[in-house]
Amino acid sequence: xxxxxxxxxxxxxxxxxxQLAQATVGNNAANASTPGxxxxxxxxxxxxxxKLAGGVFGTGVxxxxxxxxxxxxxxxxxxxxxxxxxxxxxxSRLLDQLDSLLGPTGDNGLGNALNGxxxxxxxxxxxxxxxxxxxxxxGQGQGFADAVRQTRDRLDRMESDAFDxxxxxxxxxxSTAQRLAEINRQTLAGSPDPSLQDEQDRxxxxxxxxxxxxxxxxxxxxxxxxxxxxGLQLVDGAQTTALxxxxxxxxxxxxxxxGGTTLVNPRGEIGGLAHxxxxxxxxxxxxxxxxxxxxxxxxxxxxxxxxxxSGLTLAQSVTGSVSVANPAATLNSAGLWMTPTxxxxxxxxxxxxxxxxxxxxxxxxxxxxxxxxxxxxIGALPNTSASVVGGRLVISATNPANRIAFGPDSSDSLxxxxxxxxxxxxxxxxxxxxxxxxxxxxxxxAARANFNASGIGAGDNRNAIALAALGTTRFLAGGTQTPxxxxxxxxxxxxxxxxxxxxRTSTQQALLDAADAQLQQESGxxxxxxxxxxxxYQHAYExxxxxxxxxxxxxxxxxxxx
Amino acid sequence: MRVTQTLLSDRAMAAxxxxxxxxxxxxxxxxxxxxxxxxxxxxxxxxTATRLTARVATLDQYDRQAAAAQAPLTATNDLxxxxxxxxxxxxELAVAGANGGLGAGERAGMATExxxxxxxxxxxxxxxxxxxYLLGGQDTRTAPLNVTRNVNGDIxxxxxxxxxxxxTIDATVSDGVTVQTNVGGTAVMGADxxxxxxxxxxxxxxxALTTNNQAGVSAVIDQFQTVTARLxxxxxxxxxxxxxxxxxxxxxxxxxxxxxxxxxxxxDADVAKVAVDLSQQEAIYQAALHAASQAIxxxxxxxxx
Numbered sequence: 001x002x003x004x005x006x007x008x009x010x011x012x013x014x015x016x017x018x019q020l021a022q023a024t025v026g027n028n029a030a031n032a033s034t035p036g037x038x039x040x041x042x043x044x045x046x047x048x049x050x051k052l053a054g055g056v057f058g059t060g061v062x063x064x065x066x067x068x069x070x071x072x073x074x075x076x077x078x079x080x081x082x083x084x085x086x087x088x089x090x091x092s093r094l095l096d097q098l099d100s101l102l103g104p105t106g107d108n109g110l111g112n113a114l115n116g117x118x119x120x121x122x123x124x125x126x127x128x129x130x131x132x133x134x135x136x137x138x139g140q141g142q143g144f145a146d147a148v149r150q151t152r153d154r155l156d157r158m159e160s161d162a163f164d165x166x167x168x169x170x171x172x173x174x175s176t177a178q179r180l181a182e183i184n185r186q187t188l189a190g191s192p193d194p195s196l197q198d199e200q201d202r203x204x205x206x207x208x209x210x211x212x213x214x215x216x217x218x219x220x221x222x223x224x225x226x227x228x229x230x231g232l233q234l235v236d237g238a239q240t241t242a243l244x245x246x247x248x249x250x251x252x253x254x255x256x257x258x259g260g261t262t263l264v265n266p267r268g269e270i271g272g273l274a275h276x277x278x279x280x281x282x283x284x285x286x287x288x289x290x291x292x293x294x295x296x297x298x299x300x301x302x303x304x305x306x307x308x309x310s311g312l313t314l315a316q317s318v319t320g321s322v323s324v325a326n327p328a329a330t331l332n333s334a335g336l337w338m339t340p341t342x343x344x345x346x347x348x349x350x351x352x353x354x355x356x357x358x359x360x361x362x363x364x365x366x367x368x369x370x371x372x373x374x375x376x377x378i379g380a381l382p383n384t385s386a387s388v389v390g391g392r393l394v395i396s397a398t399n400p401a402n403r404i405a406f407g408p409d410s411s412d413s414l415x416x417x418x419x420x421x422x423x424x425x426x427x428x429x430x431x432x433x434x435x436x437x438x439x440x441x442x443x444x445x446a447a448r449a450n451f452n453a454s455g456i457g458a459g460d461n462r463n464a465i466a467l468a469a470l471g472t473t474r475f476l477a478g479g480t481q482t483p484x485x486x487x488x489x490x491x492x493x494x495x496x497x498x499x500x501x502x503x504r505t506s507t508q509q510a511l512l513d514a515a516d517a518q519l520q521q522e523s524g525x526x527x528x529x530x531x532x533x534x535x536x537y538q539h540a541y542e543x544x545x546x547x548x549x550x551x552x553x554x555x556x557x558x559x560x561x562x
Numbered sequence: 563m564r565v566t567q568t569l570l571s572d573r574a575m576a577a578x579x580x581x582x583x584x585x586x587x588x589x590x591x592x593x594x595x596x597x598x599x600x601x602x603x604x605x606x607x608x609x610t611a612t613r614l615t616a617r618v619a620t621l622d623q624y625d626r627q628a629a630a631a632q633a634p635l636t637a638t639n640d641l642x643x644x645x646x647x648x649x650x651x652x653x654e655l656a657v658a659g660a661n662g663g664l665g666a667g668e669r670a671g672m673a674t675e676x677x678x679x680x681x682x683x684x685x686x687x688x689x690x691x692x693x694x695y696l697l698g699g700q701d702t703r704t705a706p707l708n709v710t711r712n713v714n715g716d717i718x719x720x721x722x723x724x725x726x727x728x729x730t731i732d733a734t735v736s737d738g739v740t741v742q743t744n745v746g747g748t749a750v751m752g753a754d755x756x757x758x759x760x761x762x763x764x765x766x767x768x769x770a771l772t773t774n775n776q777a778g779v780s781a782v783i784d785q786f787q788t789v790t791a792r793l794x795x796x797x798x799x800x801x802x803x804x805x806x807x808x809x810x811x812x813x814x815x816x817x818x819x820x821x822x823x824x825x826x827x828x829x830d831a832d833v834a835k836v837a838v839d840l841s842q843q844e845a846i847y848q849a850a851l852h853a854a855s856q857a858i859x860x861x862x863x864x865x866x867x
Contacts, residue, residue, distance in 0.1 A: 488613045
């Protein structure tokens with residue numbers, strides 16, 4: 001009699017096990033496309049046997065546990081691929097912006113502006129007396145300066161965007177790490193839970209995408225996370241260490257620290273952004289340096305020619321556009337954007353009708369002369385006075401009715417101090433057409449003053465020809481590149497960086513796809529399998545129910561005898 | 563290998579994404595007609611294209627400069643022609659005036675004509691073209707010839723602008739080729755201190771004719787040889803500059819055609835090839851779409867009743 005009731009118990013236990021298995025199948029099918037979900041299986045074990053008079057008999061089946069099918073090895077491989085993908089993707093995104101900034105050839109803003117500038121110098125050489133040619137040159141010069149400054153501005157903005165994004169991602173790393181520590185705490189408190197384990201994996205994956213990590217699962221079920229390539233712990237059990245970022249939005253370097261230790265070569269999206277932000281080889285600083293040296297090279301070359309020329313009219317007083325912090329320091333140690341050399345500077349004085357008055361020259365030695373002593377030496381020339389006002393050199397004709405003209409300057413001090421220049425400014429961020437020339441285009445130096453009775457001819461175009469000739473002169477990159485060649489090389493650099501970053505990205509994407517496929521093979525849900533299982537467990541359940549009803553009718557039969 | 567539905571749809575999506583990306587690139591090439599749209603499309607090609615674009619711009623600029631140089635040179639050529647015929651007429655008058663059979667009245671009539679020629683010579687010498695005095699050297703905004711007149715308004719003396727009239731104005735018309743777009747005043751008429759300075763000579767002739775001084779008139783005749791030689795020297799200078807302009811214009815054209823052809827070869831898309839590529843990629847894309855829909859559709863669900 002007790003044997004028969006035991007049989008009902010076994011049937012009921014088996015029905016319960018089939019029900020649990022069915023619940024797991026249903027959950028798997030429902031989560032087939034849930035990211036980070038690992039398929040689960042119910043471990044079915046035979047229920048403990050009982051020893052009866054006739055021997056040992058089974059008592060049905062029971063569900064021992066629910067386990068996730070997941071491989072830690074595939075996970076760590078996949079994370080390594082994912083952090084590298086995010087690293088090169090972050091670079092690729094910025095470089096693509098840079099790439100399209102330079103845009104198609106021909107419509108290239110910088111290139112067109114450059115051709116326009118030297119074309120306008122050529123037109124000035126054709127029509128030195130013509131006000132329209134001078135006005136057009138001011139416009140083209142300003143167009144070139146604007147294009148250079150806008151490009152530089154875009155680069156600066158990309159730097160600050162990268163910096164902002166790093167900040168946002170660092171905050172995300174820290175909140176993700178805290179969430180992971182919280183789950184570790186829950187894991188310590190309770191029994192193994194497949195959905196908590198999935199959540200742990202998801203959070204570690206995200207940390208890997210952001211900064212590149214390695215994770216170890218402890219025997220107690222908690223996860224310890226260190227920054228890849230270092231021993232610096234982000235999460236250990238319920239403890240977290242904050243990742244922090246230091247730097248300025250533009251310029252300087254951005255550094256990332258964990259618990260006071262600087263990360264040398266971080267990976268993931270943050271690492272990729274930090275590389276772009278810091279690298280002077282293929283990052284934004286490299287592009288900014290190249291653009292700056294292009295701009296300062298053009299400023300120096302154009303101003304060098306312009307400074308020694310004369311306009312249709314002359315000014316009574318000329319002020320340098322470059323200021324010196326300490327006018328008493330020698331010129332080669334005063335921190336000028338370009339250092340003057342030893343040489344001779346010629347200055348002449350004309351009257352208001354253009355008749356020659358006097359001239360003189362100053363021998364400049366930048367290792368012994370300061371701005372103050374240069375001003376004194378210029379002031380000693382006949383009919384000339386000079387002073388230093390606010391760190392800038394001011395040269396005037398002593399008689400207010402007279403005018404100042406400049407002759408050859410082998411010392412480059414006029415260029416270095418920004419005196420009588422076409423451009424003001426010293427780099428891509430500050431380049432402008434001199435505001436004096438914008439206001440009075442007649443001051444643009446198309447001519448060269450003769451320091452004798454011939455004076456200055458309105459039709460003299462010698463200086464304008466020399467300015468136009470710069471367009472085809474190799475004066476950049478140590479005298480190896482014309483301005484258009486320098487722009488071409490700039491484009492080629494950026495194009496090469498963008499190309500190699502996008503190649504790296506697609507390679508990493510392929511690797512990650514392969515790792516994803518492996519993960520899917522291990523942990524993905526196959527609906528056909530689940531449907532087959534569903535049918536299987538349905539039948540098991542039905543069989544157990546049938547068994548119970550059979551045993552029940554046996555009991556009925558037994559009862560009928562009584 | 564265990565295959566899941568997610569894997570299938572992920573792979574199908576990846577294939578579609580890649581195929582669509584290639585099509586976008588090809589379509590962009592077809593739309594813009596360019597093979598290189600950003601530097602990364604071909605870094606070296608982009609750099610070469612930047613240089614070639616600048617080269618074409620430089621050659622265009624040379625053309626503009628040559629056109630600008632053409633105007634004053636042509637005007638100077640006309641000016642020299644005028645001076646030539648004026649001095650030839652004056653020389654004829656001098657030869658006629660030296661004829662012993664003439665009377666004072668006839669010589670006075672000739673003097674009036676010579677005076678007229680003198681006025682024309684001075685006027686021609688002060689010709690300006692678009693506001694630039696042609697014979698003024700670099701001082702193009704000051705009339706090169708200064709005139710002194712007596713109470714009757716007759717010219718008694720002519721001098722050059724004391725600042726000088728011999729400054730040259732050059733124009734760059736090709737790589738390393740410059741032309742002189744003006745002729746110095748003294749090269750045309752001589753220095754104002756020179757006895758063969760054309761206005762001085764004409765004043766001398768007029769005064770000799772006015773005073774019926776036959777010997778004085780004869781003395782002038784030979785001086786005209788120097789005048790003529792100087793004028794033809796100036797004319798050949800201007801002529802050779804105009805020839806240089808023609809020659810470099812042709813050379814610049816050739817260079818520009820070559821640069822544009824090279825630029826087009828680097829930058830322009832081969833439209834026929836790109837169109838064929840595009841239709842191929844479309845076919846591949848459609849095949850991938852079809853395959854994806856076939857692979858994703860079936861599941862056991864449809865067969866379980």
